[in-house]
Amino acid sequence: MGIMVQKYGGSSVANVERIQHVAQRVVENRRKGNDMIVVVSAMGDTTDELIEKAAQINPHPSSREMDMLLSTGEQISISLLAMAIEAAGEPVISLTGGMSGILTDTAHKKARIASIDPTRVLKELADGKIVIVAGFQGVTKDWNITTLGRGGSDTTAVALAAAVKADLCEIYTDVEGVFTADPRKVPHASQLPEISYDEMLELAKLGAQVLHPRSVELARKHDVPLVVRSTFSDHPGTRVVEVNRMEQVLVRGVTLDNNIARIAVANVPDQPGIAFGLFKKLADHHITIDMIIQNLNHAAKNDISFTVALDDLHEAAQVSREYLNEIGGQGEVLEKENVSKISIVGTGITGNAEVASKLFGTLFDLGINIEMISTSEIKISCIIDSEKCDEALRQLHTAFALDRLDIV
Amino acid sequence: MGIMVQKYGGSSVANVERIQHVAQRVVENRRKGNDMIVVVSAMGDTTDELIEKAAQINPHPSSREMDMLLSTGEQISISLLAMAIEAAGEPVISLTGGMSGILTDTAHKKARIASIDPTRVLKELADGKIVIVAGFQGVTKDWNITTLGRGGSDTTAVALAAAVKADLCEIYTDVEGVFTADPRKVPHASQLPEISYDEMLELAKLGAQVLHPRSVELARKHDVPLVVRSTFSDHPGTRVVEVNRMEQVLVRGVTLDNNIARIAVANVPDQPGIAFGLFKKLADHHITIDMIIQNLNHAAKNDISFTVALDDLHEAAQVSREYLNEIGGQGEVLEKENVSKISIVGTGITGNAEVASKLFGTLFDLGINIEMISTSEIKISCIIDSEKCDEALRQLHTAFALDRLDIV
Structure with missing residues (x-):
């Protein structure tokens, strides 16, 4: 009432x-x-x-x-x-x-x-x-x-x-709440009775399509009691709560985002402001950058890698090439479409060494090379080749003990 | 400009x-x-x-x-x-x-x-x-x-x-303005370069579908310069003007409305207030009455005939029967669907005896019986049997010299 x-x-x-x-x-x-x-x-x-x-x-x-x-x-x-x-x-x-x-x-x-x-x-x-x-x-x-x-x-x-x-x-x-992974890809995925705003926010950002990040942020900000549930059943759904009570359960979900692409701007001069100039120019074109890695290569040049939404790949590569021309024509722009972002989400996971080692170990066992890594308080994301991404998703789901026990 | x-x-x-x-x-x-x-x-x-x-x-x-x-x-x-x-x-x-x-x-x-x-x-x-x-x-x-x-x-x-x-x-x-009659029924119909607000209003009310009467009334009230023309040609269309200048041209158009029905409430007692009570009750049911005729018949009873929109026929007959029951059960209600209203429109026509006699004579020559007549300053309408209505429309169009001369 x-x-x-x-x-x-x-x-x-x-x-x-x-x-x-x-x-x-x-x-x-x-x-x-x-x-x-x-x-x-x-x-x-x-x-x-x-x-x-x-x-x-x-x-x-x-x-x-x-x-x-x-x-x-x-x-x-x-x-x-x-x-x-x-x-x-x-x-x-x-x-x-x-x-x-x-x-x-x-x-x-x-x-x-x-x-x-x-x-x-x-x-x-x-x-x-x-x-x-x-x-x-x-x-x-x-x-x-x-x-x-x-x-x-x-x-x-x-x-x-x-x-x-x-x-x-x-x-x-059209699903019965928030799941530990996309049930279409991971048949053993479990529905979560509860999830914290922060975890939900990360899941939403990482491509779990049940709730948009904007709405989760707004709900958290205004303490709106939120439930995600199915139109087509009477299942009680997933309640989004302030703090996840169950401290012992670290990893709450595994997500996969295939709607990304990687751009490498390789062999650019190692001088200050190059990366800044590049990302400024991309921002001017309203291109949102997700993950970024910059490192010195063996030739003492800089390699800058970053990911963008797949839709933005063409324009981002174009803008990057223009930028290289503007700064003197050195370096080259490489595009890669078949990459995926696989992520695990859970309150406190970055403070737990076992979680990271299990993540990297599972991917290693599958022969998957990790191209980029990013972390936040409650998630670890890896950019991997798309080829084995679905298998990686299922294996991580099992490795973090998220599988439902009532499915054979 | x-x-x-x-x-x-x-x-x-x-x-x-x-x-x-x-x-x-x-x-x-x-x-x-x-x-x-x-x-x-x-x-x-x-x-x-x-x-x-x-x-x-x-x-x-x-x-x-x-x-x-x-x-x-x-x-x-x-x-x-x-x-x-x-x-x-x-x-x-x-x-x-x-x-x-x-x-x-x-x-x-x-x-x-x-x-x-x-x-x-x-x-x-x-x-x-x-x-x-x-x-x-x-x-x-x-x-x-x-x-x-x-x-x-x-x-x-x-x-x-x-x-x-x-x-x-x-x-x-989708037509090139206002015509002397519906061109789909009268191939010789002429497009009118000009028409007065009053004539347009009558034509609109009588079923010419180019303009709705409400808009014509509004245009007349606020002196809005109005033109009716075709989307699909560059024809200048019909200009609606304050007063029709061409006095000699009496009849401006002939219209036909088949979307009507006649109800006769026959053999009701000849006492005051009967017709008023009937039409009050019909109005309470939001039924709009068009033409009305009341006369004493040979048995010294009253016959009341009126026309309604075809859509309202069933309800109007029902309400009329209820009314007869309320006033004592005398009389009977007769419905007729296949009637048409044929009208001629033109400024000053009711002041011209020749026009009326030509109208009635043309219908008589066709063997058409006129069931009801109503007139206003600028139109004469007759209710006739629908059977010969299209022929009557064409004959009246010719009789009033409205036919285009450039069509064989």
């Missing part, structure tokens, strides 16, 4: 039957006495269809008009879900992002929420209505429609939950 | 090619030095598809949620048209009805415009942008999205033209 925010993703509302299923779930929670705020994404393929239509008309439409177009996707979802709830006999109202008081900055297609004025949402709740909110969108103070970019609907849900001081924020997805 | 409002209907933006064609036309007008405001409807079948999706979820959705759903149709059109104009290199911005300052009452699905605050539209024009406005929609003062119902986009265009004191309002459609 209290205010409950639920978020349903695109696959949860992909067709009429699923919308009716979601309506049923919402109505049940309402009838248990909860004030319900429901955030929904666009139906299944709607967004892709709209993007394709736009592409036929203009290969480079302005972000402002793309947002005007794409925001219709959620508007369709919210009205249809509201109609399904009306059919079930409960008072309901759908609200766009703007109507829900979600004010954003002006960065179209990747706007950030500046503030939320929950007056309207709270008024509708007070009137006894289930409130359906369009995820992924907001408005600027000059009344232009914006979209929040990747993970936008999760962010809408968490931000609303924070604004109305919700008692619970449930993120519904 | 000045502010030009153009309105393009759903068939004008039905697909990518047509959207690009409209963009070209808008850009040409902009490059001639005009400030352009462009009102668009939803693309072709979008609205029907959305209605069908809603019907699968809820056979009786609330009007409020239907408006939330249907308003996405125009939002898609405006953003795509804006992208097409961007591709042509002109500054442009799309605005929803709400963003354009269109404030309506709260009658969802058939809202009426309460006021227009053109501040945003004028600001965008001043910034040198072509402004694309979503037709058919607005917002209430409590920020709920409304739709304007039938003829809504025409009304948006005319109301905006009035609010910004536009120099011209062009309504684009």
Whole structure:
């Protein structure tokens, strides 16, 4: 009993039957006495269809008009879900992002929420209505429609939950919560009943697709009680908590990210500012760098290696070559696509020597060469050749005793 | 040179090619030095598809949620048209009805415009942008999205033209203006270069589908210079003017409306208040009555005949029967579906005896019985059996010398 925010993703509302299923779930929670705020994404393929239509008309439409177009996707979802709830006999109202008081900055297609004025949402709740909110969108103070970019609907849900001081924020997805590894790749992966915000944040950043990092950060910042669970079952899901109580369990999950590429800028002069200049130029091109290694090679020249998102590989290599030309034409740029980032996540693992040695030992036993390593308080990531990455994922999962025992 | 409002209907933006064609036309007008405001409807079948999706979820959705759903149709059109104009290199911005300052009452699905605050539209024009406005929609003062119902986009265009004191309002459609009769039924129908507001209003009411009566009334009230023309040609179209200058041309057009039905409430007692009670009860059921005839029959009882929209026939007959029961069970209700309303329109025709006699004579020559007649200052309408209605339309068109001479 209290205010409950639920978020349903695109696959949860992909067709009429699923919308009716979601309506049923919402109505049940309402009838248990909860004030319900429901955030929904666009139906299944709607967004892709709209993007394709736009592409036929203009290969480079302005972000402002793309947002005007794409925001219709959620508007369709919210009205249809509201109609399904009306059919079930409960008072309901759908609200766009703007109507829900979600004010954003002006960065179209990747706007950030500046503030939320929950007056309207709270008024509708007070009137006894289930409130359906369009995820992924907001408005600027000059009344232009914006979209929040990747993970936008999760962010809408968490931000609303924070604004109305919700008692619970449930993120519904098509899996039964957060797993120790991607169950599609590791059949023995276990569902985690609990995970800390920090661990969840690392997992989210490392490619576990259940929650977007932005929403996890926001939830941690505002102490939003968060649960990740499945639309298609009654499994209780994974609760994201302040601190992971189970100290003895160090490694909470293993993740794999294949959506990366490595660039090596080799044999550049060993003089100050070279690396700085390179990364400054890449940043000017809005290319995000993940891991970086720089070292002196046998010829007393510098090798600078870094990873980028696979989509950015071509442009990043191009920019790097331009940079080498600008500084005198020395050195060369090498690209490698088939690399993967494999990571283990768990509170306190970098303070535990056994964990690192088990990680490196397992990869060594598989004959896998580690190209780069990076660590944070709660994760260790290795860049490896993609060839054996799936096997590495499964072996690490077993090595860290994450396998479910009830699967043969 | 000045502010030009153009309105393009759903068939004008039905697909990518047509959207690009409209963009070209808008850009040409902009490059001639005009400030352009462009009102668009939803693309072709979008609205029907959305209605069908809603019907699968809820056979009786609330009007409020239907408006939330249907308003996405125009939002898609405006953003795509804006992208097409961007591709042509002109500054442009799309605005929803709400963003354009269109404030309506709260009658969802058939809202009426309460006021227009053109501040945003004028600001965008001043910034040198072509402004694309979503037709058919607005917002209430409590920020709920409304739709304007039938003829809504025409009304948006005319109301905006009035609010910004536009120099011209062009309504684009798929025919080359207003014709003396429906060209699909009367091949010799002539396009009219000019027509008066009053004549246009009668034609619109009588089923000529080029302009909705609401928009004509609004244009007349605010002296909006109105032109009806084709999206698909450069024909100058039909200009709607204050007074038709050509006094000698009496009859301006012949119209046919098959979307009606007749109800006869026969043999009711001849006592005061019976007809009033009947029509009051029908009005309470939101049934609009068109023509009414009441007369004493040979048995000294009253026969009351009236016409309604075909869609309302069943309910109107039902309500009439209930009414007869309430007043004592006398009389009977007869329904007739296959009736048509054939009308001639022209300033001053009811003051000209020759016109009426030519009308009745032509129908008599065809062996057509006139069931009901109604007249206004500028039209005469007859209810006839539908069987020969198309022939009657063509014969009247010829009789009143409206046939084009350049068609054999």
